[in-house]
Amino acid sequence: MTNTPTFAGSCPLPLSNQDHVTLAHGGGGRMMHTLLERVVLSAFGNQPLASRHDGAVLETGKGRIAFTTDSYVVHPLFFPGGDIGTLAVTGTVNDLAMCGARPLALSAGFILEEGLPIATLERVVASMARTAKAASVDIVTGDTKVVDRGKGDGIFVNTAGVGVIEHGLAIAPSSVRPGDAILLSGDVGRHGVAIMAVREGLQFESTIETDCAPLAAPVLALLAAGIEVHCLRDLTRGGLATSLIEIAESSRLHVDVDENAIAVEDNVSGACEILGLDPLYLANEGRFVAFVPAAQAEPALAILRGQAVSARAARIGAVSESPAALVTLKSRIGTKRILDMHSGEQLPRIC
Amino acid sequence: MTNTPTFAGSCPLPLSNQDHVTLAHGGGGRMMHTLLERVVLSAFGNQPLASRHDGAVLETGKGRIAFTTDSYVVHPLFFPGGDIGTLAVTGTVNDLAMCGARPLALSAGFILEEGLPIATLERVVASMARTAKAASVDIVTGDTKVVDRGKGDGIFVNTAGVGVIEHGLAIAPSSVRPGDAILLSGDVGRHGVAIMAVREGLQFESTIETDCAPLAAPVLALLAAGIEVHCLRDLTRGGLATSLIEIAESSRLHVDVDENAIAVEDNVSGACEILGLDPLYLANEGRFVAFVPAAQAEPALAILRGQAVSARAARIGAVSESPAALVTLKSRIGTKRILDMHSGEQLPRIC
Numbered sequence: 219m220t221n222t223p224t225f226a227g228s229c230p231l232p233l234s235n236q237d238h239v240t241l242a243h244g245g246g247g248r249m250m251h252t253l254l255e256r257v258v259l260s261a262f263g264n265q266p267l268a269s270r271h272d273g274a275v276l277e278t279g280k281g282r283i284a285f286t287t288d289s290y291v292v293h294p295l296f297f298p299g300g301d302i303g304t305l306a307v308t309g310t311v312n313d314l315a316m317c318g319a320r321p322l323a324l325s326a327g328f329i330l331e332e333g334l335p336i337a338t339l340e341r342v343v344a345s346m347a348r349t350a351k352a353a354s355v356d357i358v359t360g361d362t363k364v365v366d367r368g369k370g371d372g373i374f375v376n377t378a379g380v381g382v383i384e385h386g387l388a389i390a391p392s393s394v395r396p397g398d399a400i401l402l403s404g405d406v407g408r409h410g411v412a413i414m415a416v417r418e419g420l421q422f423e424s425t426i427e428t429d430c431a432p433l434a435a436p437v438l439a440l441l442a443a444g445i446e447v448h449c450l451r452d453l454t455r456g457g458l459a460t461s462l463i464e465i466a467e468s469s470r471l472h473v474d475v476d477e478n479a480i481a482v483e484d485n486v487s488g489a490c491e492i493l494g495l496d497p498l499y500l501a502n503e504g505r506f507v508a509f510v511p512a513a514q515a516e517p518a519l520a521i522l523r524g525q526a527v528s529a530r531a532a533r534i535g536a537v538s539e540s541p542a543a544l545v546t547l548k549s550r551i552g553t554k555r556i557l558d559m560h561s562g563e564q565l566p567r568i569c
Numbered sequence: 570m571t572n573t574p575t576f577a578g579s580c581p582l583p584l585s586n587q588d589h590v591t592l593a594h595g596g597g598g599r600m601m602h603t604l605l606e607r608v609v610l611s612a613f614g615n616q617p618l619a620s621r622h623d624g625a626v627l628e629t630g631k632g633r634i635a636f637t638t639d640s641y642v643v644h645p646l647f648f649p650g651g652d653i654g655t656l657a658v659t660g661t662v663n664d665l666a667m668c669g670a671r672p673l674a675l676s677a678g679f680i681l682e683e684g685l686p687i688a689t690l691e692r693v694v695a696s697m698a699r700t701a702k703a704a705s706v707d708i709v710t711g712d713t714k715v716v717d718r719g720k721g722d723g724i725f726v727n728t729a730g731v732g733v734i735e736h737g738l739a740i741a742p743s744s745v746r747p748g749d750a751i752l753l754s755g756d757v758g759r760h761g762v763a764i765m766a767v768r769e770g771l772q773f774e775s776t777i778e779t780d781c782a783p784l785a786a787p788v789l790a791l792l793a794a795g796i797e798v799h800c801l802r803d804l805t806r807g808g809l810a811t812s813l814i815e816i817a818e819s820s821r822l823h824v825d826v827d828e829n830a831i832a833v834e835d836n837v838s839g840a841c842e843i844l845g846l847d848p849l850y851l852a853n854e855g856r857f858v859a860f861v862p863a864a865q866a867e868p869a870l871a872i873l874r875g876q877a878v879s880a881r882a883a884r885i886g887a888v889s890e891s892p893a894a895l896v897t898l899k900s901r902i903g904t905k906r907i908l909d910m911h912s913g914e915q916l917p918r919i920c
Contacts, residue, residue: 239685244715254713257691258677261698262708274709276674278733280631285731287676288712323627325638326609327727329680334590340608347612357613358625361639362605364595365918369722376678378729380636382629567716 244567246455246501247560271390272313272452275383284319286310287378293567295342295372297416299427300503302375303345305569308430308503309454310379311353315434316450316506318389318441319381321353326360326377331370342373353432355379385441391468393448398537399515400473401508403436403528404429405481406458410500411489413568418493422485431504436525440508445518449509452502454569459498459557461507462545473545475535498547499560501568509537595918597806597852598911622741623664623803626734635670637661638729644918646693646723648767650778651854653726654696656920659781659854660805661730662704666785667801667857669740669792670732672704677711677728682721693724704783706730736792742819744799749888750866751824752859754787754879755780756832757809761851762840764919769844773836782855787876791859796869800860803853805920810849810908812858813896824896826886849898850911852919860888 242249273286290306300308307324314321326346330339350357357377387393408429415426433452440447449469451461458480466473482490482497490497504527510518515533522531545557593600624637641657651659658675665672677697681690701708708728738744759780766777784803791798800820802812809831817824833841833848841848855878861869866884873882896908 237687239681239683239687239690239715241683241715241717243681244713250713253687257687258679258694258711258713261691261694262677262701263698274674274676276709276731278629278632278634278673281629283629283634283731285674285676285729286710287678287727287729289678289680289714289727291680291714291716322629323625323636325625325636325729326613327638327640327678327729328609329640329642329725330590330594332590332592336588336590336604336608339590340612343609343612347614350613358627359637360609362595362601362609363640363642363918363920364590364592365642365722365725366592368719371716371720374680374716374725376638376640376727376729378636378638378676378678378727380627380634380731567714569714 241566242561246460249561272316275317282383284314284317284381284383286313287376288313289374289376290569291371291374291567292413292569293371294416295338297428298412298425300430301342301345302373303342304349304430305503306375306377307346307349307353308432309569310377311355312433312452314379314381315437316452317381317383318385318387318437318447318450319383320438321355321379321381321434323356323358324350324377324379326357326375328362329370329374330362330364331372332364332367334372339373353434387447389447389450391449391465394465394469394471394509394537395448396471396537396539397512398448398509399512399533400475400535400537401510401515401518401522402458402480402532402534403506403522404530405483406453406502406505407482407486407490407497407500409503410495410565410568411486414493414565415489420489422489424485426485426489429502429504431527433504433506433527436522436528439521439525440518443517443521445514445521446511447508450506452506454501454503457499457501460559463557463559466545467543470542472538472541473535474538476548477550479532479534481530481532503569512536592917593912597811600912623667626668633734635665635668635732635734637664638727639664640725640727641920642722642725642918643764643920644722645767646689648779649763649776651781652693652696653724654693655700655781656854657726657728658697658700658704659783660920661728662706663784663803665730665732666788667803668732668734669736669738669788669798669801670734671789672706672730672732672785674707674709675701675728675730677708677726679713680721680725681713681715682723683715683718685723690724704785738798740798740801742800742816745816745820745822745860745888746799747822747888747890748863749799749860750863750884751826751886751888752861752866752869752873753809753831753883753885754857754873755881756834757804757853757856758833758837758841758848758851760854761846761916761919762837765844765916766840771840773840775836777836777840780853780855782878784855784857784878787873787879790872790876791869794868794872796865796872797862798859801857803857805852805854808850808852811910814908814910817896818894821893823889823892824886825889827899828901830883830885832881832883854920863887
């Protein structure tokens with residue numbers, strides 16, 4: 219059995235000298251990576267650095283399955299274009315898709331705070347059911363716990379997912395090769411800005427909606443067409459920049475991307491300027507990058523553009539040998555800079 | 570694909586006229602069942618009443634797997650004989666075992682409260698690693714979220730699990746038959762009393778420790794010996810009584826048990842008297858019932874008694890045709906009474 223263990227992001231850095239958990243530890247940046255590496259991964263005794271993927275690939279003895287989990291603590295529970303329920307289903311479906319798996323089933327674990335209106339639970343559950351249906355996946359098992367008032371925050375949702383792997387590829391950072399083309403499935407930054415705008419009570423000319431959407435269809439379309447997919451990563455906490463850095467560090471290769479090729483909606487750019495945020499680091503919930511051989515970049519793009527959720531797919535960069543473990547960005551004005559992982563987070567409780 | 574969806578417990582009763590979640594909704598009693606039935610199961614549109622099992626059984630196309638999840642919110646985090654980490658691994662391993670599955674892998678999702686000492690996280694994670702090792706299962710994927718101070722309670726843990734089903738039996742309440750013998754794997758009530766004693770600051774002559782332990786070994790031993798196991802159920806929230814009631818209601822059969830055959834340790838009985846608790850309704854984390862054909866009861870008992878965790882296994886009752894959907898208990902003094910599900914719960918946040 220060659221199982222591939224994963225713990226969303228990891229890298230070997232000294233644990234900060236803080237001895238208490240801070241919000242920054244949950245932000246998807248360097249601090250979270252260090253905490254996971256030092257506390258969780260070392261104790262569980264797997265080979266985490268070998269993988270750094272969105273889910274684990276398991277050999278059942280009769281084929282491969284993908285297995286993944288995420289907890290959702292987004293605040294507020296409801297936001298333009300979605301809610302914690304849509305997020306909880308989409309996020310886990312997408313982690314399965316990033317393993318190249320066909321989503322088979324989800325679990326749902328609820329932690330409810332005493333005093334929660336049952337109507338709120340009903341609304342979240344209805345979103346989950348609707349999103350699961352749209353993603354062609356069943357929610358087959360679950361659990362509900364209640365905690366005292368003031369010991370939770372309305373609803374926390376955990377989903378885990380199981381998917382079936384029906385191809386022979388090893389889709390992982392370790393499969394990335396020099397020369398690979400990097401494809402981005404759409405514009406970035408919308409989920410983070412949508413949440414932040416609600417939280418800060420900001421009004422824009424048009425409401426910025428989350429990009430939250432299931433990504434299994436475009437991934438399965440790439441695989442069905444025989445594209446030799448090397449690596450997939452959805453651009454959640456830490457955004458596009460952090461995902462690319464994780465892959466560059468894990469594969470020990472150089473990732474070079476062109477800012478001009480990275481779509482950011484005008485209202486998202488505007489909101490980022492007001493809020494002092496960088497769209498490259500903002501969480502998305504319906505966007506991913508695909509690393510494919512350069513020779514297959516154009517057919518792969520055509521396939522992605524044939525799917526609604528990835529209609530604006532673009533080739534944003536390429537992989538080379540060196541400088542190893544580094545991401546560089548050619549900016550809109552032509553200068554080149556290194557992208558580094560943020561220490562903490564831009565936005566807490568974004569998912 | 571004939572997947573069997575589950576949501577820990579369900580039965581068709583009117584939702585109470587409360588419109589907010591209360592602690593009683595998390596207690597494993599009638600209120601929780603009604604909430605799940607009316608809000609969650611109806612929305613997810615599965616066939617929950619057909620199953621009412623601890624996990625879902627999925628057909629992957631190349632064999633059957635079991636899939637289950639639980640969130641853990643136990644308070645306090647540490648108690649005699651275990652902690653939230655041992656509980657989180659054991660509970661999910663046991664739900665897989667109750668499907669007759671060999672545990673393959675677990676996920677771990679942490680929701681940390683800002684300000685949590687990292688040493689506390691380290692202690693919990695170490696317990697999880699140790700317990701997983703003892704249960705021969707890997708923790709292969711995970712997720713960590715941080716919530717603001719006062720919006721959580723130290724650590725909540727979710728685990729999900731995947732197991733492989735290597736037999737052809739349908740282990741479920743619907744497989745229970747009149748004439749089946751009911752086997753109980755050991756004494757009951759220890760987990761509930763262990764938690765309650767810490768919470769209330771009670772001292773007994775000897776410390777009462779949780780019975781928390783993985784149950785995969787005795788179950789796999791029964792299956793390996795060819796015992797035709799009809800149904801398995803671990804005796805968590807709601808205890809032995811609630812588990813038996815769920816199975817009686819789901820199978821529409823009569824379950825009759827003998828209190829004299831149900832072991833309760835003296836110190837547990839004593840604590841229950843002081844605290845006004847009924848050990849039959851107290852949560853256990855290392856006990857289960859097995860429904861097997863009467864002709865196989867003695868060999869099955871011998872197998873269970875050969876395993877440390879079920880060394881005190883006993884035959885506690887039998888299944889008959891009628892009165893349907895009812896559990897009766899022959900008390901220690903020989904009278905017979907009906908066991909009914911409690912409305913709310915005896916003890917909140919026990920797991």
